[in-house]
Amino acid sequence: LPIISGVIPPQETDPADFKKRFLRKIRKLGEGNFGMVELCLYDPNGDQTGELVAVKSLKTENESSNLRKEINTIRNLYHENIVKYKGICNEEGETNIMLIMEYLPAGSLKDYLPRNKSNITQKRLLLYALQICQGMEYLGSQNYIHRDLAARNILVENESLVKIGDFGLTKSIKDDKDYYKVTEEQDSPVYWYAPECLISRKFYKASDVWSFGVTLYEIMTYCHHENSPPKVFLSMIGRSNGQMTMVRLVEALEKGWRMPCPDSCPDMVYTQMRRCWSQAPEDRVDFESLIKEFKFLIS
Numbered sequence: 001l002p003i004i005s006g007v008i009p010p011q012e013t014d015p016a017d018f019k020k021r022f023l024r025k026i027r028k029l030g031e032g033n034f035g036m037v038e039l040c041l042y043d044p045n046g047d048q049t050g051e052l053v054a055v056k057s058l059k060t061e062n063e064s065s066n067l068r069k070e071i072n073t074i075r076n077l078y079h080e081n082i083v084k085y086k087g088i089c090n091e092e093g094e095t096n097i098m099l100i101m102e103y104l105p106a107g108s109l110k111d112y113l114p115r116n117k118s119n120i121t122q123k124r125l126l127l128y129a130l131q132i133c134q135g136m137e138y139l140g141s142q143n144y145i146h147r148d149l150a151a152r153n154i155l156v157e158n159e160s161l162v163k164i165g166d167f168g169l170t171k172s173i174k175d176d177k178d179y180y181k182v183t184e185e186q187d188s189p190v191y192w193y194a195p196e197c198l199i200s201r202k203f204y205k206a207s208d209v210w211s212f213g214v215t216l217y218e219i220m221t222y223c224h225h226e227n228s229p230p231k232v233f234l235s236m237i238g239r240s241n242g243q244m245t246m247v248r249l250v251e252a253l254e255k256g257w258r259m260p261c262p263d264s265c266p267d268m269v270y271t272q273m274r275r276c277w278s279q280a281p282e283d284r285v286d287f288e289s290l291i292k293e294f295k296f297l298i299s
């Protein structure tokens with residue numbers, strides 16, 4: 001039979017391969033040390049019928065190895081509480097690769113909670129806490145340590161679903177060690193860091209549990225800027241210059257000082273925070289136990 005004329009088989013195109021010429025920058029969503037995340041319209045038909053995506057790119061090229069590691073991390077993560085990888089844009093040779101992710105217009109909990117405080121119940125806050133623990137338990141099961149868990153990196157899909165949205169500092173601990181040793185001097189989010197991270201720059205999965213406790217504190221205060229962890233710590237340790245701040249923070253934590261129970265936060269929830277903030281990593285609760293606790297508190 002002659003080939004039916006006029007029927008051209010669709011070109012086999014890889015949906016994860018984004019062409020730079022079809023990416024239209026709309027606005028910046030965030031800024032990091034070495035790069036940024038921008039809202040873009042991917043519009044191959046050139047008629048505004050394309051889809052909105054979040055694009056992470058680098059300011060300088062020398063960080064591309066970090067971004068490549070982040071891409072290889074997020075592309076292999078499949079969980080409802082982890083932001084979806086969509087693909088990469090990798091043209092003009094190998095230099096400036098870009099990570100394309102799904103766009104969640106409601107933004108992070110840091111944006112969402114203060115704006116919607118009046119119609120978010122405490123039970124809903126505990127649902128978000130549960131979902132973050134479920135995403136983190138999955139991340140740990142893949143032998144990754146997040147190292148930057150905070151409300152600013154949790155995205156809101158809708159009022160009943162949140163996702164871990166950024167993996168810029170995530171490290172794999174696949175080989176023999178059970179910790180990651182910080183090498184680069186990032187201006188680290190010290191107020192979310194466990195003592196062992198501040199003292200020996202070692203990150204364990206239990207260090208992510210500590211950061212989750214700080215994130216839970218943010219959630220229970222609806223991310224109100226007056227109660228932000230930096231403000232609360234600085235009000236306790238007093239203002240000082242950069243280096244001294246770290247020293248005073250470590251001293252306060254070693255003396256057992258912890259952030260106080262936020263107003264209107266139930267004791268049973270504050271108890272979970274304190275279980276995340278045990279001085280020794282091995283004494284901290286794990287995400288599996290936290291999931292059971294939040295399921296009970298929500299039921």
Ligand SMILES: C=Cc1cc(F)c(CN2CC[C@](CC#N)(n3cc(C(N)=O)c(NC(=O)OC)n3)[C@H](F)C2)cc1O
Pocket residue numbers: 029030031032033034035036037054056057058083101102103104105106107108152153154155164165166167168169
């Ligand atoms: C190069 C490194 C680097 C650069 C950065 F800008 C940041 C900081 N950035 C992280 C991604 C971010 C917050 C999260 N999670 N976000 C993602 C979405 C989305 N996928 O929709 C979104 N949406 C939104 O704001 O809608 C109104 N915000 C926000 F851009 C901050 C971290 C970095 O490591």
